[in-house]
Amino acid sequence: MAEVKHISIDTSDEEALRIIEEDAAVIVDDVIPETEIDKILEELDPFIKGNLKGTDDFTGFKTSRVGALIARSHGCRDLAMHEKINSLASEFLKPHCDNYQLHFTSLISIGPGENKQILHRDRGLWGGYISRKIETQFAVVWAASDFTYENGATQLVPGSHKWDAKRQPLEDEIAYAEMKKGSVLIYTGSVLHGGGDNTSDDIRSGIFIHYAPGWIRQQENQYLSCPPEIAKELSPELRSLIGYSKGGYVMGFYTDPEKQDGKLESVTPEKIFSNTQDKYSTLASPENLVKESTKKR
Ligand SMILES: O=C(O)CCC(=O)C(=O)O
Ligand SMILES: [Fe+2]
Numbered sequence: 001m002a003e004v005k006h007i008s009i010d011t012s013d014e015e016a017l018r019i020i021e022e023d024a025a026v027i028v029d030d031v032i033p034e035t036e037i038d039k040i041l042e043e044l045d046p047f048i049k050g051n052l053k054g055t056d057d058f059t060g061f062k063t064s065r066v067g068a069l070i071a072r073s074h075g076c077r078d079l080a081m082h083e084k085i086n087s088l089a090s091e092f093l094k095p096h097c098d099n100y101q102l103h104f105t106s107l108i109s110i111g112p113g114e115n116k117q118i119l120h121r122d123r124g125l126w127g128g129y130i131s132r133k134i135e136t137q138f139a140v141v142w143a144a145s146d147f148t149y150e151n152g153a154t155q156l157v158p159g160s161h162k163w164d165a166k167r168q169p170l171e172d173e174i175a176y177a178e179m180k181k182g183s184v185l186i187y188t189g190s191v192l193h194g195g196g197d198n199t200s201d202d203i204r205s206g207i208f209i210h211y212a213p214g215w216i217r218q219q220e221n222q223y224l225s226c227p228p229e230i231a232k233e234l235s236p237e238l239r240s241l242i243g244y245s246k247g248g249y250v251m252g253f254y255t256d257p258e259k260q261d262g263k264l265e266s267v268t269p270e271k272i273f274s275n276t277q278d279k280y281s282t283l284a285s286p287e288n289l290v291k292e293s294t295k296k297r
Pocket of ligand 2: 121
């Protein structure tokens with residue numbers, strides 16, 4: 001039976017990334033206390049109560065999804081900025097970008113009686129246009145309940161990020177990401193995975209917070225899910241992480257549609273909130289910008 005390896009929060013980034021490179025998945029045990037998770041579930045309770053179930057085989061008929069977690073939950077803001085997780089996300093995505101960003105947030109709750117989700121690679125969301133040599137997602141799942149084989153722990157096929165696209169796993173090549181509430185599953189955008197089936201009477205809940213290169217379209221639109229009137233409450237670092245900053249010298253700037261004095265013409269989105277610049281606001285050298293555009297991959 002295939003397994004997802006477990007490490008501790010004290011495992012070096014180097015070792016964690018070695019496992020992720022080999023298996024495309026790893027579980028970090030006991031990252032935060034259960035009480036922190038309970039506080040988040042309390043914050044999200046009004047949205048969980050009203051939330052509808054999925055409507056097809058992929059989203060599941062007994063599975064609910066609650067998004068906009070940065071806007072809705074202070075606890076999720078802390079999870080998104082978790083130092084160790086961000087260090088791993090940054091190291092993992094660094095070969096493919098100058099800057100990474102938050103890409104997706106969702107509390108996914110699999111209810112009793114749910115069937116297995118179809119195995120898939122999340123990178124499919126971009127439509128298959130990106131070379132498989134480029135890794136575009138660092139997925140993080142915070143266990144908001146225990147994850148067990150019975151209650152729908154995520155199915156994962158370790159090593160399948162390197163497989164031919166058509167290869168399907170044998171039963172014993174599928175692992176189940178069993179972990180305790182407060183632990184974290186990390187997987188990549190290229191590994192076969194899917195929600196598990198829930199044969200128990202309990203709900204399996206996971207807080208999904210994914211990261212991606214700064215140059216790619218985010219799965220969850222952060223500017224609408226966390227508009228400026230809410231984003232102003234965030235730390236400048238988190239605001240930048242969700243996209244209110246430039247991702248390159250001429251990438252992601254904005255212009256205030258009403259200002260006529262030219263002060264908010266083609267500026268970094270950080271200018272909405274403060275007068276600070278970002279690291280891309282000055283051009284290192286025009287020659288370099290041209291050279292970068294033809295970097296070979
Ligand atoms: O709920 C899970 O364990 C996995 C969900 C998933 O992979 C997805 O919806 O893309
Ligand atoms: Fe997925």
